[in-house]
Amino acid sequence: MIGGSTDRQNTARRLMTKMVNTLTAKMEIGSPMASLYLLGNPDHYTSHKFILFYWKNYVREARSAWIDTENNTTESFNTEYKDAPDKVVLQKYDGTYIGISSVYDYIYRPTAYERMSLYGWICKAKKEKRSKEEQQEFDVHYDKDELESNAEDDGTDTEGEDEINFLGGGDSIDDDIEDEVGHQDLDSEDELNDYQIMYDEHESHEFLPEHPQYCGLPRCDQGDREYYCSTMLALFKPWQCGKYLKLENESWDEAFVGYSFSARQLELMKNFNIKYKCNDAQDDYSAEMKKKDARENIFGSWEDIGGEVDTNCSLINEDIPIDIDEDMYMLGNPNSINNQKLHEMNRIENVVKNAGWLDSCIGNIDPVDTSFKPGEKQSGSQWNVLVQSLKKLFIATRSKNLPEAKAIKDKNSTSNDEVVVDDISYLNKIFKAEKEHEHQLINTIVHEFSLNDEQERAFRIVANHATMTKSEQLKMYLGGMGGTGKSQVIKALIAFFDRRNESHRIMILAPTGSAAALLNGSTCGCGPVLCMACMSPFCGL
Ligand SMILES: Nc1ncnc2c1ncn2[C@@H]1O[C@H](COP(=O)(O)OP(=O)(O)OP(=O)(O)O)[C@@H](O)[C@H]1O
Structure with missing residues (x-):
């Protein structure tokens, strides 16, 4: 679809947007994050601010000054120059479309900055949209005729020309054009430091080429030396022009060697190469691993595979061809990376199989008969009614003998004038279940789970209550700090109901899936209705 016609591409784009929007709407935001957004605070902090910088346009512009006269231009430069034209932003000015490139912002910078390097400019430049009032004031200050006459003037370095050129060709660009170029003009040195000429990150995308190259600066020790x-x-x-960078008869290399870079600039140049040094080190490591025949090691060779290619694609320098031995990826070759991968996958599968992870389920769950056909034909809604009524019948049968059901029945039979004193003896420590074996079971479980005094008290209240034939619903809250043993009590209760063959009387609910999983329970979402139905003593929880 992506490679198809424009219509298909648009359909694909719309589909992707819909999917992203749907997923985003379902995304939960935690309360700390929500508070941060509401208070307008950032959701993360960084020590540095990085500015995307698309350097190739600038280098192309600088080198283009030599394109006609430079007879010994390298082939790579010619190809690069032809294949990658400058990216510009189209803006409408007085009914005519003009292309504006961010390169011109640097080239036509004010005289106050003429000794500023491109690196310094990028660090300080900020592009801001002018407010309507500022634009009106600006229009009044620089009237159009003056601008036009100055724009035609290709001669001397006047202050006026700087100001005009600095506008990027549009002082009265239509209001509805998105990227209006706004600049302040500076006269004094003092303003140099205060002046913020930074690209606003929200608008800068208008000026960026399609393929970010900010990390792909050429290498100092490999590739085209002249280009570097x-x-x-x-x-x-x-x-201001590429001619400023070297002399007529000089090569770029000679100009580079002859220029006295500052200590900071030299340090920066050294830093530009760190990424390449890391890549080299990674490649050396891969080569070492290959030598050691990493196939003998189950996991070692996994790290080795694909070591030649850095998966951070955006960081790969597109200028430098990646040296990949295609033979290494062919399946026919027994030593190929793909074959090694296959070999490792089989080894791992065997390990997992032998460990029993792939054995069939111990619980002997009956396989689902996919070829099943119902004996009688009914519509979907009729089946639904049938299933619901059977469900009700099943629940009624199951809860027929439960104490709560009996208690409610008995309660309903008493008249309004009668006072009934509820039996809450199960809260007492000396309470003893009516049947001896029930009492024994409670004691055994207290012992088995080595419940401490408080846990025992909580456990006994629920267990005692469960043994009573007539009692009100127990609503109980068991609280405590993390790790104080609440889950232990619940585990004891699960065992208690299990041994009484009354597992259906207890349902474990937790607010999150992971908490529920710890106790083999369910999330609260499916709780209330079923909880009432199972008549669990934990209904009130
Ligand atoms: N009576 C006990 N005897 C021995 N170990 C216990 C006892 N009670 C709790 N533990 C152990 O203490 C640990 C914490 O207990 P438990 O998970 O029950 O606490 P919790 O209050 O449910 O914690 P949280 O609130 O973090 O879920 C567990 O490893 C548990 O096995």
């Missing part, structure tokens, strides 16, 4: 030198010069030597 021109890139570093474009970054660190101030320029």
Whole structure:
């Protein structure tokens, strides 16, 4: 679909958007996160702010100044120059569309900044949209005729020209055009530090090329040396035109060697290469692993596979061809990576099989008969009614002999004038179940689960109550700090009801799936209705 016609691409895009929106709506936001958003605080903190910088456009612009005269241009430069034209943003100005590139923001910067390198400019530049009032004031201050006459003037370096060119060609761009270029003009040195010329991250995407290359700076020790030198010069030597960066008869390399970079700039250049050093180290490690025949080690070779290619695609320098031995990936080759992978997968499968993880279920669950056909034909709703009525019948039969049901029955038979004193003897420590074996069972479980005094008290209240034939519903809350043994009490109760063959009288509910899973219970969502139906003493929980 992605590679199809425009219609199909749009359909695919719409579908993806719908899916993302649907998933996002279902996403839960925790209360701390919600509070952060409401208070306008960030949801994360970083020590540095990074600005996306698409350097290739600038280097292309700088090198293009030499494209005609530079007879010894390398093939790679020619190809690159032709294949990757500058990306511009189209804006309507006085009925005419003009292309604006962020490169011009640097080239036509105010005279106050003419000694600022591209690197410094990118760190400080910020693009802001002018408010309507500011725009009106600006329009009044710089009238259009003056702008046009100055724009035609291709000569001297006047202050006026700087201001005009700095506008990127549009001082009165239509209001409805999204990326209006707003700048302040500066006169004094003092303003240099205060002046924030930073790209606003919310608008900068308008100016970015499709393939981010911010990490793919050329290498100092490999590849096209000329391209590397021109890139570093474009970054660190101030320029308005590529001609500023080197002399007519000079190569980029000579200009690079001859330029005195500051200590900070040299340090930055060194840092640019750290990523490549890491990649090299990773490749060396892969080579080492291969040598050691990692196939002998179950897990070792998993790390080894694909070591040649850095999976952080955006960080790979597209300029440098990745050296991949295709033979290594062919299945026919017994030493190929794919075969090694297959071999490891079989080994792991055997390990898992031998450990019994793939054995059939111990509980002997009957297999579902997929070929089953009902003996009588009924519509869906008729089946539904039948199932519901059978369910009711089943629940009624099961709860017929439960004490609560009996108690309710008995209670209903008493008249309104009668005072009934509820039996709450089960709360006493000296309570003894009517039947001796029930009393014994309670004692055994207290002992088996080594319940402490408080746990025992809680357990006995529920267990005693369960042995009574006439009693009100027990509503009880068992609280305590984390790890104080609440779950232990519940486990004891599960065992108690289990041994009385009354597992159906207890239902474990928890607010989250993981909490419920710890006690083999369910989440609260499915609770209330079933809880009432099973007449569990935990109904009130
Ligand atoms: N009487 C006991 N004898 C021995 N071990 C116990 C006893 N009561 C609790 N424990 C142990 O203490 C640990 C914490 O107990 P438990 O999980 O029941 O606490 P909890 O109050 O339910 O904790 P949380 O609120 O964090 O879920 C468990 O490992 C449990 O086995």
